[in-house]
Amino acid sequence: MAKTMSSTISWTTTIFSEKLGHRSDKVRVCGIEDYKACARSLAEAFYDDDVAFYFLDVPDNGGKTREELWPLHLEILEYIVCAHIHNGLVLSIGENHEGVALWMPPGKNMDDWYTIFRTGMWRLYFKLTAEGKKRYFGEFMEVLHQTKVNALGEQDNDAWYLVYIGVTPSARGRGYARKLVEHVTDKVDQEGGAPCYLESSHIRNVSMYQRFGFEKHSRVYLGEQTEKPVPLDIMIRPAMTYTKTGRRMSTVGYKLGSK
Numbered sequence: 265m266a267k268t269m270s271s272t273i274s275w276t277t278t279i280f281s282e283k284l285g286h287r288s289d290k291v292r293v294c295g296i297e298d299y300k301a302c303a304r305s306l307a308e309a310f311y312d313d314d315v316a317f318y319f320l321d322v323p324d325n326g327g328k329t330r331e332e333l334w335p336l337h338l339e340i341l342e343y344i345v346c347a348h349i350h351n352g353l354v355l356s357i358g359e360n361h362e363g364v365a366l367w368m369p370p371g372k373n374m375d376d377w378y379t380i381f382r383t384g385m386w387r388l389y390f391k392l393t394a395e396g397k398k399r400y401f402g403e404f405m406e407v408l409h410q411t412k413v414n415a416l417g418e419q420d421n422d423a424w425y426l427v428y429i430g431v432t433p434s435a436r437g438r439g440y441a442r443k444l445v446e447h448v449t450d451k452v453d454q455e456g457g458a459p460c461y462l463e464s465s466h467i468r469n470v471s472m473y474q475r476f477g478f479e480k481h482s483r484v485y486l487g488e489q490t491e492k493p494v495p496l497d498i499m500i501r502p503a504m505t506y507t508k509t510g511r512r513m514s515t516v517g518y519k520l521g522s523k
């Protein structure tokens with residue numbers, strides 16, 4: 265059963281106000297003072313990611329290497345992290361924020377002009393190449409928005425959106441990603457359930473998300489007309505909740521796991 269808007273707001277307020285201590289194995293809620301460190305970790309995590317470089321690895325960039333594109337890659341992630349600190353939920357784990365997850369709560373997004381101006385994201389109009397701008401502001405934002413609406417249908421406004429999750433290469437395999445996901449999914453389940461949504465930018469991650477209760481929904485491509493289309497696997501974790509015996513059940517009637 266989807267939550268009502270008022271319970272979503274009160275729940276969101278609770279999770280936002282949870283400023284947890286800086287223990288390295290604990291998930292914490294980040295504020296604006298953390299945005300640079302979080303962006304840096306995400307930039308490192310996504311350094312070999314074709315989606316993150318979709319607007320940078322463009323034919324009109326003068327043949328720049330990823331190393332040369334790093335400063336702009338990092339800057340883009342700084343804007344995105346800022347937007348999530350203002351409009352969403354930024355979680356991190358590790359002594360130096362080595363693991364970071366950017367979540368958008370139900371009904372929130374970062375596509376409005378106020379957010380584009382407030383975070384400095386407008387600067388990308390001047391920093392990206394013509395093709396980069398077309399891909400970022402034209403195709404990427406539009407495709408992602410429309411795909412989410414189509415996939416979730418009337419549940420779109422009830423869904424939590426895992427926009428980015430990344431762990432720096434040296435901190436992988438410690439369970440950070442699981443903790444960053446379950447920090448939200450456990451609370452959502454305890455509150456009666458709501459769908460969670462993501463686009464997986466690499467096929468290797470699909471099985472990891474399945475372990476967290478996400479299911480494959482569909483596949484879309486960025487740059488379908490280009491030589492190297494970039495696939496995105498759309499995954500949805502259906503609303504789940506607990507039965508009286510503590511078993512975790514999908515609210516649409518089938519069992520997904522237990523706790």
Ligand SMILES: CC(C)(COP(=O)(O)OP(=O)(O)OC[C@H]1O[C@@H](n2cnc3c(N)ncnc32)[C@H](O)[C@@H]1OP(=O)(O)O)[C@@H](O)C(=O)NCCC(=O)NCCS
Nearest residue numbers: 309429430431436437438439440441442464465468471472
């Ligand atoms: C994907 C990523 C976030 C995983 O982070 P991590 O902290 O190493 O993951 P965890 O240690 O929490 O592992 C979580 C679970 O997934 C499994 N797992 C981890 N990476 C996996 C992968 N690439 N494929 C399949 N399973 C994976 C682990 O075995 C673990 O399973 P378990 O908890 O049931 O034992 C990290 O490798 C990363 O940042 N990659 C680059 C950026 C990226 O691809 N982000 C996701 C974009 S869609």
